[in-house]
Amino acid sequence: MHTDPRLQRLVDATSELAATRISDVAATIGDLGLDSQSLAEFLVVCEDIYGDAVDMNEVNLDYEVSLNEIHLQIVRQLDQAGAEHRSRN
Amino acid sequence: MxxxxxxxxxxxxxxxxxxxxxxxxxxxxxxxxxxxxxxxxxxxxxxxxxxxxxxxxxxxxxxxxxxxxxxxxxxxxxxxxxxxxxxxxxxxxxxxxxxxxxxxxxxxxxxxxxxxxxxxxxxxxxxxxxxxxxxxxxxxxxxxxxxSFRGGRALGIVMDAAGEIDATTVYLLEDGGVQRIGRYPIVQSLGLCYSLVTHFLGYAFNEDEYKVMALASFGDPARYAKFFENAIHLQPGGKIEIPLLSVNRTFADRLFFSESLHRIREGLGFDGTQRPIDDRHRDVSAALQRRFTQALFHICRHFAEETHARELILSGGCAENCAAIGELRTSGLFDHIHVAYASGDEGTALGAAAAYSAAHGKPILMPDRMPFFGPAPRLDSVRTAVARQADGLRIETFASTEQMLDEAAAEVAQKKIIALCDGRMEFGARALGNRSLLALPSDPAMKDRINLAIKKRQSYRPFAPAVTVEDAHHYFYLAPGESYPYMTMLTRVREDFVQKLPAIVHVDKTARVQTVSRTNNPMFHYFLTRLKMQTGMPIVLNTSYNVNHQPIVCSEEDAVETFRFMDINSLYIAQSRVYRVPADEVEQNRPS
Structure with a gap:
């Protein structure tokens, strides 16, 4: 179990999407066999977990990127957006 | 703003x-x-x-x-x-x-x-x-x-073939807020699956799904039930799997779903484009419709249990599947179901603006308001359009709209077919009284007459009734005052009236009813009350004023032009009646 429940949800949902039992945050997109065919489904998963505020065009989703790295990229992006929002207000 | x-x-x-x-x-x-x-x-x-x-x-x-x-x-x-x-x-x-x-x-x-x-x-x-x-x-x-929703806590489901990357989205609507609580990607698209089978059956993808829905009532779902159970898996947690949508590998295949279509052809084992339509077409339609309905129930039941919502709001192309929605209505799963008047993509023009308006503190709240948002005909333009048709059309005008409707109701009571093209055009797929062909539903010959001779469409397709809201429950299985002003809901016809209203009763004894209220559709309501005075029933067969494969008429020119080519009696438009010069007068006026 991971500290951030969103990461666990990402692992679970991606495993289900990839129809594997991999439940390791270090598993990469390539390990999971997610190709361009399943990218749209993966984006649905990510938006459901992290919300629509995340810009998935800015997230590195290359084959060698792990789920943990994807999670950290998204969290960083959301934190940054939150900080910008706070500074504007 | x-x-x-x-x-x-x-x-x-x-x-x-x-x-x-x-x-x-x-x-x-x-x-x-x-x-x-x-x-x-x-x-x-x-x-x-x-x-x-x-x-x-x-x-x-x-x-x-x-x-x-x-x-x-x-x-x-x-x-x-x-x-x-x-x-x-x-x-x-x-x-x-x-x-x-x-x-x-x-x-x-x-x-x-x-x-x-x-x-x-x-x-x-x-x-x-x-x-x-x-x-x-x-x-x-x-x-x-x-x-057009009256407000309150509700489950919202948008279901169509495809959005950007998703096909079905589930919302919880509460206190003016819209929270997404479920989502199904395109590879789990019930709408897409329905459209592909529509295409397999030789009908137009993204257009003729309602014809397949109508055809389904004539078929036996058992013959192809296994195929559709294998095609659409219902999983725990309200999940859906449609393996045949995941088989398209190239970009072209993913755009056109070519491999999915191939699997459907292979699995069903015949060429659905062949005509005439036979029992195989009917049975495939019936099995598809049944599985679609089961899948819709599967999703609704899961989210209804999860949220305890008793109201359901539906939009997206699949919300036009009034047969499935009608079953949902009578299932007891929800107390009330509200379907958007423009649930196809045209409605998203309004919805996109409404979403932005709501985000800026001005939600669009127009419950029960009729979607009469299009252009209205003008008498001077009607005169010009009639004058342009130099082959025996005449126009007479009335002192008031009520007088025009009195005359229209009298003609319908005499088993004549008329077009009523008055007021602002409807937004959405349905003609709700402002761009309508109207006829007497008690005439047994009327359905074939309009289907074959006037609208030139398939003989099996049903017509919808419009009825005053205060009388609707006498003829249909609706609660007193239950209102479906946008013709979005299928209901059963009461046994006493199945024989008496043959032109609007489908083979399964249902009808897609439009309830008409004095408050929100006063002129059409007036027409129905005048009709009741002459026929005893405030019900009319209401179908859109257009020929098959053409859009509903919009301009005065369209209305007059369509009238010329349709074998109907009168066109009531902008406080006037357009009609044909009697044949003997044409003969007399012919130059020798």
Whole structure:
């Protein structure tokens, strides 16, 4: 179990999407066999977990990127957006 | 604040014809960006809304909706530069990377889907473009439904073939908020599956699904039940799997679902495009409709249990499947079901603007308001249109609209078929009394007469009734006062009236009823009460005023032109009646 429940949800949902039992945050997109065919489904998963505020065009989703790295990229992006929002207000 | 909503993409059809001529020749309607439309919202009210098809006369037009935009602006006397925001009904910008893998895919995104391409279309005609907002497709759909919702806590389901990357989205609607609580990607699209089987049966994808739904009542679902159970898996947790949608590997196949179609053909084992229609077509339709209904129940039941919501709001193309929705209504799963009056993509023009308006503190709250947002005919234009038809049309005028409707009701009571084309045109697929063909539902010959001779469409297709809301429960299994003003709900006809209303009762003893109230549709209500005085029943057969494969009439010219080619008695329009000069008078006036 991971500290951030969103990461666990990402692992679970991606495993289900990839129809594997991999439940390791270090598993990469390539390990999971997610190709361009399943990218749209993966984006649905990510938006459901992290919300629509995340810009998935800015997230590195290359084959060698792990789920943990994807999670950290998204969290960083959301934190940054939150900080910008706070500074504007 | 003036907000313009637009349903459109940029030149999808032209792009696909250029790059995929073979696929487009076979499946010309398997694309997004159809049902182009525009809607104008001002200070929390809908000022105008219309589909592009009504102006360019191409059914479900995929053209960029300049004519519809121009109509909306003119309706409010605005120039384009006076618009505060323009809202589009797709947000493909956020899914650019889905199209990154292939040159043609990238080009497709850049030329047809990208915010820049869409903005360029507007700029090419109007010059300066105000801020453009891209609203997610299903968000647009749900806000289209909310515009006519009476409020309260509800489950909202948007279901269509495809949005940007999803096919079904589930919302919890509470205290004015819209929270997404479930989502199904395109590979789990019930709408897409239904459309592909529609195409397999030789009907038009993204257009003729309602014909398959009607045909289903004539079939036996048992023969092909196994195929559809294997095609659409219902999993715990309200989940759906449709393996045949995951088999398309190339970009072209993923656009046209060619491999999915191949699997359907293989699995069903015959060529569905062959005519005449036989029991196989009917049985496939019945099995598809049954499985679709089961899957819809599966999703609804799961989220109803999860949220304890007792109201359901539906939008998206699948919300037009009134047979399945009618079953949901009588299931007891919900206390009330509200279906958007424009649940197809045209409605997302209004919904995109409404979503933006709501986000800026002005939600569109127009419960039970009729969607009469289009142009209204004018008498001087009718006169001009009649004068242009130099072959024996006449026009008589009335002192009031009531007088015109008295005459119209009298003709219908005498078993004549008339067109009523008065007031602002409806927004959405249904004619609700302002662009309608009307006839007596008690005449046993009427259904065939209108289907075959007048509208030139399939003989099995049913017609819908319009009935005063206060009387509806006498004829249909509805609670007293239960209201379906947008003709979106299938109900059973009470046994006493199945034989008495043959022209509007489908083979399964159902009808897609439109209830008409004095408050929100006063003129049509007046017509029905006058009809009741003459026939004893405030019910009329109400079908759209158009010939098969053409959009519903819009302008005075369309109305008169359509009248010329239809074998109907009178056209009631703008306080006048257009009719044919009697044959003996034509003979007398003929030059010798």
């Amino acid at each position: 003036r907000i313009l909503g637009i349903s459109a993409l940029a030149g999808v059809e032209a792009f696909l014809r250029e790059h995929f001529p073979v696929e487009m020749a076979q499946q010309p309607r398997v694309m997004q960006g159809m049902d182009a439309a525009a809607a104008l919202i001002g200070d929390g009210q809908v000022v105008a809304a219309a589909s592009q098809e009504r102006f360019d006369r191409i059914k479900k037009s995929p053209a960029f909706p300049f004519q519809a935009i121009d109509y909306c602006l003119a309706a409010d006397g605005l120039g384009f530069d006076q618009i505060d925001a323009v809202c589009f009904n797709f947000d493909f910008g956020r899914y650019k990377r889905v199209y990154d893998g292939h040159d043609i895919a990238q080009s497709y995104w850049r030329r047809c889907l990208s915010p820049a391409a869409i903005r360029e279309r507007l700029a090419s005609r109007y010059g300066r473009v105000p801020p453009v907002q891209h609203i997610q497709h299903h968000t647009s759909h749900i806000h289209a439904a909310l515009a």
